[in-house]
Each structure stands twice: as C-alpha cells, then as structure tokens.
Amino acid sequence: MGTTFALLGAASAALFAGVGSAIAVGRAGQAAAGAVTEDPSLFSKVLILQLLPGTQGIYGLLIAFIALGRIGIMGGTLPGDDVALGLSYFAACLPMAVVGLISALQQSKASVAAIALVEKRPDQFGKAMIFPAMVETYAILALLISILAINGIPA
Amino acid sequence: MAVLPMKRIQIIGMNKDRKTVLELIQRLQSVEIPEAVSGQSSDTLETPKDDIFAKVDTSDARAIFDKNVQVAQEALGVLNQYAPEKKSLLDSLNGKRELSLQEFTERGNDGELVIEKARRILGLQKELIEARSEIPKIEAQIEALHPWVGMDLPLNFRGTSRTKAIIGAFPEKLSEEEIVTTIAGYAPDMTGIDVDVISSSDEQTCILLLCLKEDGDAVEEALRRMNFARPPLSDVVPSKQIEGLRGDLERAQKEVERRKTQIAKYAPERENLEFVSDYYKMRSDKYDVLGRLSRSKRTFILEGYVPERDVAEVERKLTAAADVYVEFTDIAANEEAPVLLKNNFYSEPVEGVVENYSMPSKGEIDPTVPVSCFYYILFGMMLSDAAYGLIMALATGILMLKYKKMEYGMKKTLRMFFFCGIGTIISGVLFGSYFGDMIPVVSRTFFGKEIQVWCWIDPLNQPMKMLVLSFAIAIVHLFAGLGILFYTDVKNGKIKDAIYDAVFWYMLVGGLIVFGLTTDIVLNMLQLSPFVPASVGQVGAIVAAIGAVGIVLTGGRESRNWFKRLLKGLYALYNVTGYLSDILSYSRLLALGLATSVISQVFNKMGTMGGNGFFGIIMFIVVAILGHSLNLAINALGAYVHTNRLTFVEFFGKFYEGGGKKFTPFAMNTKYYKIKEEN
Structure with a gap:
C-alpha cells in the first residue's frame, strides 16, 4: 500500500504537470503558427514564447524522478507497507501536480497573448517574454516545496 | 557605463551641396535627423511657417523607390523559389558585402535596368501561375468525362429524325431494368425506350436513352423526377475529347516547366537584385530625410543629434566635402535627446x-x-x-x-x-x-x-543549502539595485529621496534579515546553525524598526494632507512583502539548476x-x-x-x-x- 501511494504521487506529478504543459504548448503553438503565417521571420521569437509553458512538464518529470529515486523504483528504499510514509510522498508530490497543471494552462493564455503582441510589435519581444514568465513563478514555487518536502521525508 | 552625451547639430549649406551632404551623413551613420527636434525654442532658424524656409514633400519620389525595393525583393523571392541559392545557415554570419563608394554609385546608375529585369521575372512568375492554374481545370474536365469514355457518340447528340436521344447520369447505382421500369412507372403512355448504360459506379450511372420524339417530354419529366443530370455538352466523342484534353494538360505542364527554367536563367541576376534593393532602400531613406529639411531657394538647414564623440569627425568630413556651416549646441535641459549606450x-x-x-x-x-x-x-x-x-x-x-x-x-x-x-x-x-x-x-x-x-x-x-545560496544572491542583487537608486538620486541632487527611498529600505530589509538569522524558526527552516550573535540580531531589529518608521513617515510625502500621508506611508511599508516575494523568486536559480x-x-x-x-x-x-x-x-x-x-x-x-x-x-x-x- 505504501509503495502504491508513493508511486501514485510521483506519477501524478509527471501526469498532471505533463498534461497541463502539453495542452498549453499546443494552444500557444496554434497562436504561434498563426503569427508565422503573417510574418515567417517571427519564427524564432514565437517559438520561444510557445515553449515557455512547457516547463511545468519538465518540473513534473523532475519531481517524479526525485520521488522515484527515493522510493526505490530506481534505487533507494521502498516504503513497502508503511502507508503513512507512502502518503507522505503522495502529499509531497501534490503541489507540483496541481500547480503544475493549472499554472501551465494559465501560462498558455499569457503566452498566446504575448504571441499576439509580438505579431503586432516584434520589437517588444523582451517585454512579451516576461508576461508568461510571471505565471511560471508559481510553478517554480510549487516545485520548490515539492523538492523540499520529498527531501524532508525521513527515508 | 555610460549614456553617451549628445549634441545638437545644425548644418546650413547651399542647395547644390544638398545631395553630397546627405549622402555623406548617411555613410557616416552617426547623425540622427528626427521628424521634429523636440524642445525647440521658436527663435531658432527653423520655424515651419516661414516665408523663406519650407519643407518639401518628397513622398512621391519615395513611393517610387519603395516600389522598386519591393519589386526587387519579390523578384528575389521568386528566384529563391525556382533557383534556390546554395547557402548554409552560417553564411549569414559573413556580414554584408563591401563596395567602394565608386562601385556603389556606378552600379546604382544601372539600377533601372535591373528593376526592368526584376519586372520581367515577376511577369514570368505571373504567367507561370496562370499556366499552373490551368492544370487542375483540365484535370477536372478529364475527370468529368471519364464515365463517358465508353460512348462512341458525342455528348451533344440529340437523336435522329424520328428519335430523341437523352444523355445524362443518375446520382446512384441503377441497373438498366430498374431505369426502364421506373421511367415506365412515371410515364405510362410512352411507346417504348431504349436505355444503354455507359458506365455505372456507386455514385452515378451514366446512360444513353433513346425514345420516340413524341414521347420526349414525358420521358424527360420522368427523368427529372429521378434527379437526372446532363453532362457538359461537346460535339466530340468523349474518348477523343479526353485525348485532346490530355494534350492540353501536357502543354500546360510544359509551359510551367518552360517558365521555371526561364526564371531560373535569371539566377545570375541575384546579386544585382540584392544590390538594387539596397540601393533604392538607401535612396528612399535619403528622400525621407530630405523631406525633413527646411529649404529656401538656394540654401537648406538640417537639424539633428550627434553623439559628442563623433562631433569632430562629422565636422571635419562635412566641411571637407562641401561648403557648409556646421554648428553644435548643447542639449537643452528640458530636451529628451536620443540615447546611445557605450x-x-x-x-x-x-x-x-x-x-x-x-x-x-x-x-x-x-x-x-x-x-x-x-x-x-x-x-x-x-x-x-x-x-x-x-x-x-x-x-x-x-x-x-x-x-x-x-x-x-x-x-x-x-x-x-x-x-x-x-x-x-x-x-x-x-x-x-x-x-x-x-x-x-x-x-x-x-x-x-x-x-x-x-x-x-x-x-x-543538499537543496536547502542551494536555496540559501540563491537567497543570498537575491539579497545581493536586490541591494545592488537599491544602491543604484541611491546613486542616481544623489547624482541628480535628490539627497532626501535617496535617504527615503533607498537608505530606509536598506535599514528595514537588511535589519530584518539580520534579525531573522537569529530566530530559531528561520534557522530551522533553512537548516542553518546559528552564526549571528543574538545581540547583533537585536541591533538588526532596532535598525529595521527605524527604517520602518522612516518609511511610514516619508512613503507618502507627495501628499499634503498629513493623514493621507500617514496612510500612504503605511501602504509603502506594506511593500516589504514585495521584497519577500522578490527574494523567493530567486528560488528559480535552484529549480532551473535542478x-x-x-x-x-x-x-x-x-x-x-x-x-x-x-x-x-x-x-x-x-x-x-x-x-x-x-x-x-x-x-x-x-x-x-x-x-x-x-x-x-x-x-x-x-x-x-x-x-x-x-x-x-x-x-x-x-x-x-x-x-x-x-x-
């Protein structure tokens, strides 16, 4: 049971954050493709903006990987039947899973808007890049808490 | 670390030298000629509604040059499509090709010829597109005729002197008998019909129907109720017609290929096209600036900005090139000069x-x-x-x-x-x-x-250790920013602002950090062992308190009402949470590194x-x-x-x-x- 819960946590971090990023990058990609049809020279700029909401998926992977490393799927000690320990891992992974999903979706909106901005005023790329990056802060904070929590669980 | 100081430049010269002067300035690339010089006092020479000096509208000339640039660019695009240049991504790092001034002028004189060639390329491209658009049309015709291939009569065959022939298709699969019985059902009086199924598929059945002339109307009415459709008319036997169309198709394809090779033959003109694109772009820019000059019958005045370091060079080159009077003045106090960094x-x-x-x-x-x-x-x-x-x-x-x-x-x-x-x-x-x-x-x-x-x-x-390092960098970074605020204020003579906006915040945030490092909760969270003596922590707390009081008292200093001022001051103090979130934001150093x-x-x-x-x-x-x-x-x-x-x-x-x-x-x-x- 313990191992199952821990695995559930690790999986949901990769799962939800990954799903969020996939949807978000897809949305931003549509907007980016639209911008490139108007002006192909914008490609590299809008590509960066498209990729911005993709980081949540990477953070999710990161948490999943650290958690898997700790719970013994890839080395380390298995929680075995220790339900409390398993649940601790599950809880530690939650911030990344939930915040990763939602922040990716929200960030994609900022990205789409930033792509529209760059389409109209390509010289304002530097500023356009910051708006989606603001949303990402919260994914980073969640990542931080998840890392600290996993590390704090006595193995 | 510097914003380069600027000077205003004023050039007065004879109209005959205008071209030389402008071209020289364009090559020097160190004078900005704005639409209108800002912050200008009215007593300078350049007053727009002057009887003697006026600006000349150059937009017509510019439009021609811009059109030429566009034509050259489009022709280049066409060339790249049909005769792509072998070019790697890295070649773009080679920079622009260099030409001497003489070469540039000489090649520029032949600009019109190159533009003519560019127009020819575009013409060929147009013909190519027309030829290519024929192809799907012909293909559609062939496609439509396909079901009729088996028929040895032309599609517009009307019948003989006694009989009427009806040629057409039903939008479904029907057998000969089904057709005959259905028509007989709709038109019971008719003498008789002969139905010949030419071809049939799931989507349509093509038939040739023969009946007596007097039965014609009744049969047609019956057919109409069966959604019968007529094929495109033609007086040639279908198989022959398809053959003819195939010939057309081949001709169209050949035409496309011919145009492509014709365009590709212009590939050696690529360099010239690139050149004229640049050449006319420069002339267009020049005419744009020309429109900003004030001109009298014989003289012109040009005003702009030039970085102070280029003043000597600009003056030397200008006076050497033409008889002009060049004057440099300082930027006025209220004037926003353009910014160049060095x-x-x-x-x-x-x-x-x-x-x-x-x-x-x-x-x-x-x-x-x-x-x-x-x-x-x-x-x-x-x-x-x-x-x-x-x-x-x-x-x-x-x-x-x-x-x-x-x-x-x-x-x-x-x-x-x-x-x-x-x-x-x-x-x-x-x-x-x-x-x-x-x-x-x-x-x-x-x-x-x-x-x-x-x-x-x-x-x-050791993520905690790394996190502490990130926060330490955050504090250094933020305090450096605050230090620059202090420096800027002092430099601009606003000593009080420097103290209110920078020093008080240093005291508050710095004091809080020192105090925080002596409390157990922070130390436990950061997994640090106490290294700041408690007495120092108390000093920190006191310093922070002084800073906080200072901020509350001065944060709203632009308000005259003391009550409002205090409220605004309290609100300013609230900004301390901003520092907290700023510092936390640096945890991305850890996160991204991980x-x-x-x-x-x-x-x-x-x-x-x-x-x-x-x-x-x-x-x-x-x-x-x-x-x-x-x-x-x-x-x-x-x-x-x-x-x-x-x-x-x-x-x-x-x-x-x-x-x-x-x-x-x-x-x-x-x-x-x-x-x-x-x-």
Whole structure:
C-alpha cells in the first residue's frame, strides 16, 4: 500500500504537470503558427514564447524522478507497507501536480497573448517574454516545496 | 557605463551641396535627423511657417523607390523559389558585402535596368501561375468525362429524325431494368425506350436513352423526377475529347516547366537584385530625410543629434566635402535627446537586454554594467553544467573567430552567450555537474570503478543549502539595485529621496534579515546553525524598526494632507512583502539548476540501460548525444528567459524605469551590401 501511494504521487506529478504543459504548448503553438503565417521571420521569437509553458512538464518529470529515486523504483528504499510514509510522498508530490497543471494552462493564455503582441510589435519581444514568465513563478514555487518536502521525508 | 552625451547639430549649406551632404551623413551613420527636434525654442532658424524656409514633400519620389525595393525583393523571392541559392545557415554570419563608394554609385546608375529585369521575372512568375492554374481545370474536365469514355457518340447528340436521344447520369447505382421500369412507372403512355448504360459506379450511372420524339417530354419529366443530370455538352466523342484534353494538360505542364527554367536563367541576376534593393532602400531613406529639411531657394538647414564623440569627425568630413556651416549646441535641459549606450567589452553584450526593456530616460544612468555583473552569473546558475557551458562558449567563440565580418548586433549576441557559457562552466564546476552525473555513471558502468567529482554544493542532495545560496544572491542583487537608486538620486541632487527611498529600505530589509538569522524558526527552516550573535540580531531589529518608521513617515510625502500621508506611508511599508516575494523568486536559480541536472541524469540512466558491452556503449553514445542536445536547448532557453525576468522584474523594479528613445542615426539600412568608408 505504501509503495502504491508513493508511486501514485510521483506519477501524478509527471501526469498532471505533463498534461497541463502539453495542452498549453499546443494552444500557444496554434497562436504561434498563426503569427508565422503573417510574418515567417517571427519564427524564432514565437517559438520561444510557445515553449515557455512547457516547463511545468519538465518540473513534473523532475519531481517524479526525485520521488522515484527515493522510493526505490530506481534505487533507494521502498516504503513497502508503511502507508503513512507512502502518503507522505503522495502529499509531497501534490503541489507540483496541481500547480503544475493549472499554472501551465494559465501560462498558455499569457503566452498566446504575448504571441499576439509580438505579431503586432516584434520589437517588444523582451517585454512579451516576461508576461508568461510571471505565471511560471508559481510553478517554480510549487516545485520548490515539492523538492523540499520529498527531501524532508525521513527515508 | 555610460549614456553617451549628445549634441545638437545644425548644418546650413547651399542647395547644390544638398545631395553630397546627405549622402555623406548617411555613410557616416552617426547623425540622427528626427521628424521634429523636440524642445525647440521658436527663435531658432527653423520655424515651419516661414516665408523663406519650407519643407518639401518628397513622398512621391519615395513611393517610387519603395516600389522598386519591393519589386526587387519579390523578384528575389521568386528566384529563391525556382533557383534556390546554395547557402548554409552560417553564411549569414559573413556580414554584408563591401563596395567602394565608386562601385556603389556606378552600379546604382544601372539600377533601372535591373528593376526592368526584376519586372520581367515577376511577369514570368505571373504567367507561370496562370499556366499552373490551368492544370487542375483540365484535370477536372478529364475527370468529368471519364464515365463517358465508353460512348462512341458525342455528348451533344440529340437523336435522329424520328428519335430523341437523352444523355445524362443518375446520382446512384441503377441497373438498366430498374431505369426502364421506373421511367415506365412515371410515364405510362410512352411507346417504348431504349436505355444503354455507359458506365455505372456507386455514385452515378451514366446512360444513353433513346425514345420516340413524341414521347420526349414525358420521358424527360420522368427523368427529372429521378434527379437526372446532363453532362457538359461537346460535339466530340468523349474518348477523343479526353485525348485532346490530355494534350492540353501536357502543354500546360510544359509551359510551367518552360517558365521555371526561364526564371531560373535569371539566377545570375541575384546579386544585382540584392544590390538594387539596397540601393533604392538607401535612396528612399535619403528622400525621407530630405523631406525633413527646411529649404529656401538656394540654401537648406538640417537639424539633428550627434553623439559628442563623433562631433569632430562629422565636422571635419562635412566641411571637407562641401561648403557648409556646421554648428553644435548643447542639449537643452528640458530636451529628451536620443540615447546611445557605450560600454566596455564585458558589459556591452547585455545592452541588448537593456534595450529590450527600455532605454534609460533623461537623468537615469545606463544600467548595462550592473546588469552585466549579475547576468552571466544568474544564467550560469540556472544552466549550471560545466559541459553545457563549455559547448556554448566554444561554439560562440569559434563562430566569433571564424566570421570576423559578421554584423555587429550578431557579434554582441554571440559574445553575450559566450560569457553566459563561461558563467555556466563556473557554476557547473562549483556544483559538480558535467553532463549531469555522466562522469560517475560512465566510470561505474563501463570501467567498473566509480569516480566522484568535486563539488562545493550538491544541489540534488543538499537543496536547502542551494536555496540559501540563491537567497543570498537575491539579497545581493536586490541591494545592488537599491544602491543604484541611491546613486542616481544623489547624482541628480535628490539627497532626501535617496535617504527615503533607498537608505530606509536598506535599514528595514537588511535589519530584518539580520534579525531573522537569529530566530530559531528561520534557522530551522533553512537548516542553518546559528552564526549571528543574538545581540547583533537585536541591533538588526532596532535598525529595521527605524527604517520602518522612516518609511511610514516619508512613503507618502507627495501628499499634503498629513493623514493621507500617514496612510500612504503605511501602504509603502506594506511593500516589504514585495521584497519577500522578490527574494523567493530567486528560488528559480535552484529549480532551473535542478531541472538541468535531473534531466541529464534521466538521459544518462537511460543510456546505461544497455549495460556494458559494445552495443551498450553505442546506445549510451546515441542516447547521450540526443538527450543532452535536447536538454541543453530547452534549459538554455529557460535560463535565458528567467535571467531576463530576474533582471527586468526584480532588479529593474528597484531602480529603473526607462522610457528613453534609442538613437537611430540616418544610416545605411541595407541588407546585403555596405559601403567601405575610406578616410
């Protein structure tokens, strides 16, 4: 049971954050493709903006990987039947899973808007890049808490 | 670290020298000629509604030049489509080709001829498109005739003297009997019909129907109720017609090919087209500026800005080239002059970052140097892999050495990533990451003995330590920003503002941090052992309190009402949470650094799954190359974006507003060529 819960946590971090990023990058990609049809020279700029909401998926992977490393799927000690320990891992992974999903979706909106901005005023790329990056802060904070929590669980 | 001082320039000369002067200025590329000089007092020579001096509308001439540029560009586009130039991505780093002034003028004189050729290319392209649009039409006709191939009568066959022939199709699959019975059902009086099914498929049944002339109307009525449709009429037998159409198709295809080769024959004109595109762009720009000059019958006046360092050169060259009077004046106190930055070799590359945000406005200092002090370090911490840093530094370094002639902007960008690469190497060494954990993994898997690398902090196993380091950097970065605010205020003579807005905040935030480091809760959270004596913590608390009181009292000093002032002061104090979130924001240094190393580890682990052996080694190499290139690309992008964010939001938020206008000299905005300047 313990191992199952821990695995559930690790999986949901990769799962939800990954799903969020996939949807978000897809949305931003549509907007980016639209911008490139108007002006192909914008490609590299809008590509960066498209990729911005993709980081949540990477953070999710990161948490999943650290958690898997700790719970013994890839080395380390298995929680075995220790339900409390398993649940601790599950809880530690939650911030990344939930915040990763939602922040990716929200960030994609900022990205789409930033792509529209760059389409109209390509010289304002530097500023356009910051708006989606603001949303990402919260994914980073969640990542931080998840890392600290996993590390704090006595193995 | 400097915003270059500007001078106003006024040039007065004879109209006959106008062209020479303008062309010289365009080549010098160091004079900006604005639409209207701002902050101008009315008693200068240039008054728009003057009887003697007037501006001349040059938009017609410009429109012609712009059209030529467009024609040349379109022709180039067509050429690239049908006779693509063999060009690698790196060739674009070679920079613009150089021409001497004489060559440039000579080739410019033949500009019209080249434009004529460009028009011919566009004409050919038009014919090609027309020919090509014929092809699907013909194909559709052939397609429509296909079901009728088996018929040996033309489709417009009407019948003989006694009989009526009806040719057409039903939109469904029907057999001969079904057709005959259905028609007989609808038209019971008719004498008889003969139905010949030419072809039938699931979608349609094509028939030739014969009946007596007098039954014609009744049969047609019956057919109408069965959704009968007539084919396109033609007096040729279908199979013959298809043959004819095939011939047309072939001719159209040949025509397309012929036009393509004709266009491709113009490939040697590419250079000329590029040249005229540049040539007319320059002339268009020149006429734009010409429209900004005030002219009288014989003289003209030109006003603009020139950086002080170029004053002597501009004057010398202008007076040598023509009989002109050149005058330089200082910028007025209320005048927003365009901004040109000048920095040392190390800081210069991040000028682009500053420019992306905004140029410094009047009174602000150029933040480039402080930005550069942190930029490469922050970038390095986020990418934090010595091997990735080495790849970046080597790649950009080699490009810079190999392509000496590349455009200056490109050079600056490459140099920025070169320094970022160096920063990444340093932090990679400090945190013991070389392609993630490749050294221990490889030594363990393939050599049987694990080699550990030295590191100062291992971020993966000591994340708290790394977090504390990130926060420490945050505090240094933010305090540096506050320090620049202090410096700017002092420099502008606003000593009081400097104390209110910078010193009080130093006291409050600094004091709080010192105090915090003596409390158990903070120390436990950061997993630190107490290292600040309690007495120092108390001093910190007192200093913070003084700072807080100062902020409350001065934070709303622009309000006259004391009550409002106090409220605003309290609100200003609330901004201390802003400092907290600013500092927390630097945890991305840890997070992004971890992202790089964890993904590297994932790939390294995947690579070793083949075990030790010939195929294991091959697999490791393949996985490592693919995986690490991907990781480097994604994380370099992330590091770049978030370094910019920390600079723009956290760092600039403390002291920098910007809003200045970039110095854009009247210059050669060309794409392919530039004029070699001889002294």
